[in-house]
Amino acid sequence: MSINLIITSVEQGLVYGLMALGVYLTFRVLDFPDLTVDGSFPLGAAVTAKLIIAGTNPLMATLISLSLGAVAGVFTGFLHTQLRIVGLLSGILTMTALYSVNLRIMGRSNLSLIREPTLLRFMENQGIPRLYVAIVAFLLIVIITKALLDFFLHTEMGLALRAAGYNPEMTQSLGANTNMMVIMGLGLANSLAALSGSLVAQYQGFSDVGMGIGMIIAGLASVIIGESLFKSQKIFKATLAVILGSIIYRLAVGIALSLGFSPTDLKLVTAFLVIFALAMPVMHNKKKKVNFRKWLQKGRAEL
Amino acid sequence: MLILKNVEKVFNQGQATENIALHDLNLQVEKEEFITIIGSNGAGKSTLLNVIAGVYSVDSGVIHMNGEVTTTWPPHERARHIGRVFQDPLLGTAAEMTIEENLALARRRGQRRRLKIAINNDLRNQFRSSLSLLGLGLEERLEDPVSLLSGGQRQALTLLMATLGEPQVLLLDEHTASLDPQSAKDIIKLTRKIKKEQNLTILMVTHNMYQALELGDRTIMMDRGEIILDIEEPERSSFSVKDLQERFAQIRGEQLGDDVMLLT
Numbered sequence: 001m002s003i004n005l006i007i008t009s010v011e012q013g014l015v016y017g018l019m020a021l022g023v024y025l026t027f028r029v030l031d032f033p034d035l036t037v038d039g040s041f042p043l044g045a046a047v048t049a050k051l052i053i054a055g056t057n058p059l060m061a062t063l064i065s066l067s068l069g070a071v072a073g074v075f076t077g078f079l080h081t082q083l084r085i086v087g088l089l090s091g092i093l094t095m096t097a098l099y100s101v102n103l104r105i106m107g108r109s110n111l112s113l114i115r116e117p118t119l120l121r122f123m124e125n126q127g128i129p130r131l132y133v134a135i136v137a138f139l140l141i142v143i144i145t146k147a148l149l150d151f152f153l154h155t156e157m158g159l160a161l162r163a164a165g166y167n168p169e170m171t172q173s174l175g176a177n178t179n180m181m182v183i184m185g186l187g188l189a190n191s192l193a194a195l196s197g198s199l200v201a202q203y204q205g206f207s208d209v210g211m212g213i214g215m216i217i218a219g220l221a222s223v224i225i226g227e228s229l230f231k232s233q234k235i236f237k238a239t240l241a242v243i244l245g246s247i248i249y250r251l252a253v254g255i256a257l258s259l260g261f262s263p264t265d266l267k268l269v270t271a272f273l274v275i276f277a278l279a280m281p282v283m284h285n286k287k288k289k290v291n292f293r294k295w296l297q298k299g300r301a302e303l
Numbered sequence: 304m305l306i307l308k309n310v311e312k313v314f315n316q317g318q319a320t321e322n323i324a325l326h327d328l329n330l331q332v333e334k335e336e337f338i339t340i341i342g343s344n345g346a347g348k349s350t351l352l353n354v355i356a357g358v359y360s361v362d363s364g365v366i367h368m369n370g371e372v373t374t375t376w377p378p379h380e381r382a383r384h385i386g387r388v389f390q391d392p393l394l395g396t397a398a399e400m401t402i403e404e405n406l407a408l409a410r411r412r413g414q415r416r417r418l419k420i421a422i423n424n425d426l427r428n429q430f431r432s433s434l435s436l437l438g439l440g441l442e443e444r445l446e447d448p449v450s451l452l453s454g455g456q457r458q459a460l461t462l463l464m465a466t467l468g469e470p471q472v473l474l475l476d477e478h479t480a481s482l483d484p485q486s487a488k489d490i491i492k493l494t495r496k497i498k499k500e501q502n503l504t505i506l507m508v509t510h511n512m513y514q515a516l517e518l519g520d521r522t523i524m525m526d527r528g529e530i531i532l533d534i535e536e537p538e539r540s541s542f543s544v545k546d547l548q549e550r551f552a553q554i555r556g557e558q559l560g561d562d563v564m565l566l567t
Contacts (some may be wrong), residue, residue, distance in 0.1 A: 172377075
């Protein structure tokens with residue numbers, strides 16, 4: 001394992017870790033399988049690329065991307081809570097719509113930022129050595145974001161949001177509007193995804209309309225890896241686990257690539273990693289052995 | 304305090320499984336009254352509580368609470384006035400959150416939830432003194448996740464949470480039915496204590512006829528979505544379980560068939 005591989009993996013782990021924090025928020029805290037992320041991540045990238053090329057200050061471009069990500073999440077929340085569309089489908093609908101939106105924003109399927117002033121280039125100009133610039137920048141942003149998220153989840157509002165995921169009936173019986181909490185949580189999660197997308201675009205030097213594909217699975221893989229490190233009900237540790245999970249995931253991807261895996265096979269590998277992780281409890285539980293024939297028959301009966 | 308007028312609730316209307324859960328139901332509850340509600344399975348007891356709490360919307364009729372018409376209010380708005388304890392101890396608390404987080408959540412009933420850290424040391428002290436009244440040692444375990452508590456402990460915590468944030472009405476839906484006998488006794492004791500100290504209006508559904516006559520000051524019996532018997536003190540104190548059964552037979556022209564109701 002070369003030092004370069006490690007540095008690159010940590011950089012990627014941190015920057016994609018922001019998106020994974022969003023996935024943790026929806027899948028784990030809100031118990032809402034939100035697929036909007038596959039659209040809000042490239043939305044962040046597209047908006048940032050377009051704005052920076054148009055001459056907007058990169059910090060401003062990043063903040064605008066982040067807020068538009070929130071709008072995407074709120075839209076999914078609206079579909080689910082107000083129009084009563086199933087959660088999974090709500091996310092898919094927004095994600096699908098965002099594909100066209102992202103193309104519209106960029107005007108074509110990809111935009112280059114190679115010669116543009118990005119946040120990273122700005123920091124480089126402040127005298128941070130080129131080798132460390134991404135790691136310093138991402139570490140800083142991840143620490144700030146994690147601290148803010150941890151804080152939020154301990155506020156009165158944050159408690160209500162967590163309770164809305166764990167036990168919605170009870171939360172309502174205590175006077176909290178669970179629909180509002182779902183909308184807010186989705187907004188927050190997708191602003192994190194868009195922030196992640198924005199920074200990735202600035203980091204790799206381009207935005208591509210396809211860069212969100214499979215993002216949700218990568219995020220989920222990070223969450224699961226993190227939980228296998230340490231599963232804690234303490235928010236501070238749980239969010240830390242997600243970020244470490246993201247770094248380990250990127251490290252694993254890096255190693256797989258250096259072993260000669262084709263980059264195009266990575267999503268297949270990741271999907272199986274997640275399937276394996278999700279299936280672990282079932283395979284461990286010998287009393288509840290999966291009888292596939294029965295299972296299929298049951299599935300057929302339900303159809 | 305709480306008035307239900309001509310309330311009608313039908314499940315699966317127009318389908319083969321149509322079920323009239325509440326039929327032209329009228330009920331007036333006075334402030335600080337403690338009403339016990341009995342009736343066999345499917346009589347509409349739980350539906351009544353759920354309609355009051357706003358979990359089910361009514362098909363017709365009006366609900367007044369504290370002088371306001373709450374018929375169309377969503378549950379979280381009605382929760383300003385109403386505290387609830389469910390039959391299943393798992394339902395009343397968030398298992399993954401700590402005892403103090405659950406209490407902090409309950410404390411903001413009817414108020415805006417702010418972007419402010421929910422728990423501080425002052426609150427911890429308040430929580431400790433409230434919890435110590437339960438006599439379960441929970442005051443030493445503020446930071447334990449609720450999932451570590453027993454059913455009885457969780458139900459006691461739920462009862463405490465249901466009274467935080469100054470609700471005026473407490474809805475108890477067979478809140479001792481899934482507990483072991485000792486915990487059930489403790490919870491009933493706690494219920495009495497809360498009633499004594501907090502001047503709440505209480506509606507309590509129970510399967511147990513003895514308990515129904517012993518607790519509170521008014522008992523109503525439901526059958527097929529209607530209130531068929533409504534007895535208050537002082538008349539009630541002369542009522543025995545046998546009287547209840549006879550009255551039921553008299554009114555409905557049939558025997559009260561639900562064994563569970565007699566034995567528990």
